[in-house]
Amino acid sequence: MAPIHRSKKEHGVTNTRSPGAAARGGWIRRYHTPRGDAPALVCFPHAGGSASAYFALSAALSEGAEVLVVQYPGRQDRLEEPALTDLRELAEGAVTALAPWRGRPLTLFGHSMGSVVAYEVARRLERGPGPAPAGLVVSGNTAPSVERDQGVHRLDDEELMAWMSDLAGTPPAVLADKELLATIVPSLRGDFTALETYRHPKGSSVRCPISGYVGDHDPYVPHDGFLRWAEHTTAEFTVQVFDGGHFYIEEQVQEVARSILRDVSAFASRRPARDLPA
Template sequence: MTAAAAGPDGLWIRRFSPADDARVRLVCFPHAGGSATFYFPVARALAPAIDVLAVQYPGRQDRRGEPCVDDMGRLADLVTEELRPWTDRPLALFGHSMGALLGFEVARRLERDGIRPLRFFASGRRAPMRRRSDEDVHRRDDQRLIAELTSLSGTDAQILDDPEVLQLVLPAIRSDYRAVETYRYAPGEPLRCPVSVLTGDSDPQVTLDEAEDWRHCVAGHFDVTVYPGGHFYLTEHAGAVMAEIRRRLADTALPSPIGTAPRLH
């Protein structure tokens, strides 16, 4: 690992461009089959104003020897615990696809513990209560699973064309899809933090109506930004997405005194 990784053990949280003087931390949750390194460019782009923490799930890259976690609730519990040492300053959350569901569940847990995220960015994912009849990717054979990945254009083509590498990464991808597809939204208190939804206008995984339905999970400010592109619109429009994150976090009032995570009252 070339990046600095603070925290109790450095397994879960990666800091690719540590920004120790930043007033805000942005926790980034990868998509299904993704890893913390997906957010390396984000960390470079947002430092030093924002300290980016990228979550590394078990079962991939340097954690490949660990068992994957295929239950969204359990994964959210584990990540929330790992984030506790980082709540000495305001946290914002950003999740793409599977990461948006995980970020939502982590935000719920933080708020239940009295820690209100500064803002939650939900990218490339329909609202948690919206399900589809074809959510069975984790049960498909390898070839059909690979076909799904190819259709979303989010996995490096070199990986998809290398049988040996594929055999290494497919277990984590299948586990992530199982976590997403077996997830069931449990009604509860809406998020009190501001929520910004980002989506691509031709994403086969998310319609505009499905993105708008995130508002039913939110008690406070809510907005939707639509970009040209498909499920991985954010790789095509990285500059615009980074600008949106900077603008939204700059517009969100920080708690006083700085250095203490905002608490619910």
């Protein structure tokens, strides 16, 4: 990875400027080169998060998967673009960007807000063209049909960052950095606007299996709301609980990577005959 000229990342708030990343641009990042026959895994960041939030997980997964990380507009090398405030637009943008990989079934992984974006991408991929998604791994969030408008996107800048501090333990030094906050707040507000104004299309679901991950001390993901992910697939729904809070994935990278690779393998083994190569 190219040298990072300015980087601050504190549990869910990420701002990184890298010349190499800026040269790539667009929606998709691939930080590590996989083996030739590795299955493709697409990762979707949390609210306020950037693609680089998945760098460590990508490294841990690289022996077993081609990891494609989505970079939403309004952050890092896409800082000059306005953040999208409609979750459906985020999903549409990602689907369009994934066109070069549509010839094979994809596994989708999303944490927090990213889980709902991944779900909406899966719904669109199932309409074709190309193979349907192999499976969906959702982490740290309630099901799409659970309305989640806590009014976060309507807070003023200071209140918004204070809320993030409570959620993720953001140090006071970050909250006091006005220059950094000026780059973080627009994308963070845009993401929460997209998430809190999203309404699940009544009766919709995906045909691929869903695997749900959650931290056992996550105060923001009620147990009953998390289990409602089962209502959004006509296939299997499984659950795995990890030690930790909302950002357990940053503390247990290796264990999360092992679980994802097990799910990717399980998803591949159940693919219907029509999706298998001739």
